[in-house]
Amino acid sequence: MAKTAGIVIIGNEILSGKVQDANAAYLLHELRLLGVDVKKVSVIPDEVDIIALEVATFSRQFDVVFTSGGVGPTHDDVTIEGIAKAFGHRVIRHPELERLLRSRYGSELNEARLKLTEVPEGAVLIREDSLWLPAVAMENVYIFPGIPDLLRQKFESIKERFRDRPYFLRKVYVKEGEGNIAAFLHDLLREFPELMLGSYPDIHNPSYRVMLTLESKDEAYLHTALERLLAMLPGNSVHQTL
Amino acid sequence: MAKTAGIVIIGNEILSGKVQDANAAYLLHELRLLGVDVKKVSVIPDEVDIIALEVATFSRQFDVVFTSGGVGPTHDDVTIEGIAKAFGHRVIRHPELERLLRSRYGSELNEARLKLTEVPEGAVLIREDSLWLPAVAMENVYIFPGIPDLLRQKFESIKERFRDRPYFLRKVYVKEGEGNIAAFLHDLLREFPELMLGSYPDIHNPSYRVMLTLESKDEAYLHTALERLLAMLPGNSVHQTL
Numbered sequence: 001m002a003k004t005a006g007i008v009i010i011g012n013e014i015l016s017g018k019v020q021d022a023n024a025a026y027l028l029h030e031l032r033l034l035g036v037d038v039k040k041v042s043v044i045p046d047e048v049d050i051i052a053l054e055v056a057t058f059s060r061q062f063d064v065v066f067t068s069g070g071v072g073p074t075h076d077d078v079t080i081e082g083i084a085k086a087f088g089h090r091v092i093r094h095p096e097l098e099r100l101l102r103s104r105y106g107s108e109l110n111e112a113r114l115k116l117t118e119v120p121e122g123a124v125l126i127r128e129d130s131l132w133l134p135a136v137a138m139e140n141v142y143i144f145p146g147i148p149d150l151l152r153q154k155f156e157s158i159k160e161r162f163r164d165r166p167y168f169l170r171k172v173y174v175k176e177g178e179g180n181i182a183a184f185l186h187d188l189l190r191e192f193p194e195l196m197l198g199s200y201p202d203i204h205n206p207s208y209r210v211m212l213t214l215e216s217k218d219e220a221y222l223h224t225a226l227e228r229l230l231a232m233l234p235g236n237s238v239h240q241t242l
Numbered sequence: 243m244a245k246t247a248g249i250v251i252i253g254n255e256i257l258s259g260k261v262q263d264a265n266a267a268y269l270l271h272e273l274r275l276l277g278v279d280v281k282k283v284s285v286i287p288d289e290v291d292i293i294a295l296e297v298a299t300f301s302r303q304f305d306v307v308f309t310s311g312g313v314g315p316t317h318d319d320v321t322i323e324g325i326a327k328a329f330g331h332r333v334i335r336h337p338e339l340e341r342l343l344r345s346r347y348g349s350e351l352n353e354a355r356l357k358l359t360e361v362p363e364g365a366v367l368i369r370e371d372s373l374w375l376p377a378v379a380m381e382n383v384y385i386f387p388g389i390p391d392l393l394r395q396k397f398e399s400i401k402e403r404f405r406d407r408p409y410f411l412r413k414v415y416v417k418e419g420e421g422n423i424a425a426f427l428h429d430l431l432r433e434f435p436e437l438m439l440g441s442y443p444d445i446h447n448p449s450y451r452v453m454l455t456l457e458s459k460d461e462a463y464l465h466t467a468l469e470r471l472l473a474m475l476p477g478n479s480v481h482q483t484l
Contacts, residue, residue, distance in 0.1 A: 182354030
């Protein structure tokens with residue numbers, strides 16, 4: 001069970017605009033469905049010291065941390081070294097990973113591929129039947145590959161361990177602009193201070209101007225707040241409630 | 243002219259997976275074309291203290307900072323307050339913004355809309371003919387709206403002020419897996435330590451297995467490094483060079 005999470009996306013290719021990241025959006029969507037509150041996403045370069053500092057900070061601040069990228073066999077794959085440094089540990093070759101790679105590559109298991117057996121000392125392997133290579137976790141940091149298909153495969157296999165109480169979400173589409181409804185939202189939050197209330201203008205949609213989102217882990221509280229909001233808003237201003 | 247940059251994306255809707263961010267990818271792509279080296283992207287919630295801390299840190303670390311989101315008229319729009327706090331300044335209503343909004347909204351300029359005139363004290367307006375509302379900058383922090391169309395419009399209008407020497411980029415698509423070429427890449431970097439060299443596997447493309455990217459602001463250096471790499475790689479292993 002995880003209440004809060006942070007995501008660290010590692011890769012010069014993202015920061016330099018050559019490759020568009022898809023992993024943050026995927027993890028944000030999945031973690032929300034699991035009831036996990038993601039507090040921060042960082043995108044940082046393939047540099048050991050920067051990775052070490054970011055992972056150490058995230059690991060202290062959040063219940064769980066997910067990293068994406070920088071775990072392949074080439075020179076720019078320095079995530080393992082960075083995470084090891086974050087915890088003041090050495091990098092070791094994990095015997096179980098070496099056995100798995102040896103059975104796959106045989107005599108083609110060169111120095112570069114042996115890099116795939118490296119983990120921070122003290123890391124644990126998470127074996128799942130669906131995974132050829134186990135997932136790797138160092139304390140509360142889950143180390144994922146950057147290739148989206150592989151990241152999804154690993155996350156899918158282990159995601160149930162993060163499940164928390166679900167969020168309940170309702171949406172109200174409003175035909176008035178934000179400037180005309182801001183005062184109502186303000187009043188609603190005074191009555192329902194625990195409500196997670198979002199207001200998102202859409203300048204393209206012809207049927208409504210603002211999407212309001214109401215969220216809570218307490219379904220009854222959410223229901224009451226929604227009723228109150230609908231009573232407050234001027235007649236005719238609601239396009240749709242979902 | 244800006245050598246380094248950081249991007250701060252502000253919005254609970256992104257972190258909660260309700261809305262997928264498009265602004266980071268846009269800015270990363272545009273800034274690279276301008277020759278600017280983006281060092282970090284953060285996605286953080288609509289919370290004054292978190293915004294203040296992140297913006298203060300980014301402002302010290304990078305030449306320029308771009309924020310996206312949290313500048314509308316509703317309760318969850320607290321970016322201006324956060325940025326003001328980052329610099330230890332008050333929030334004020336800017337007379338020029340008030341004049342512009344008054345000419346647009348007339349008697350409909352209510353309290354909520356007046357929030358759109360707020361800036362950190364000491365902020366400057368950047369007027370461009372193409373912009374109805376000027377862009378706002380506080381020291382080296384450029385404050386953009388979260389709505390992608392509006393962000394793009396503002397960025398397009400002011401982007402030339404950030405232009406630096408361009409990056410030159412070449413790509414080599416290789417039919418071998420990373421495990422078989424890692425040693426060559428390592429050797430190449432020993433000879434060309436200033437080369438920005440990336441290696442990105444593609445598990446879906448039938449014609450190649452890895453895209454190598456070579457980058458430099460020195461075109462001659464890049465050219466020599468590319469020639470050297472092509473001489474190193476085994477015959478037949480190069481699918482395409484772009």
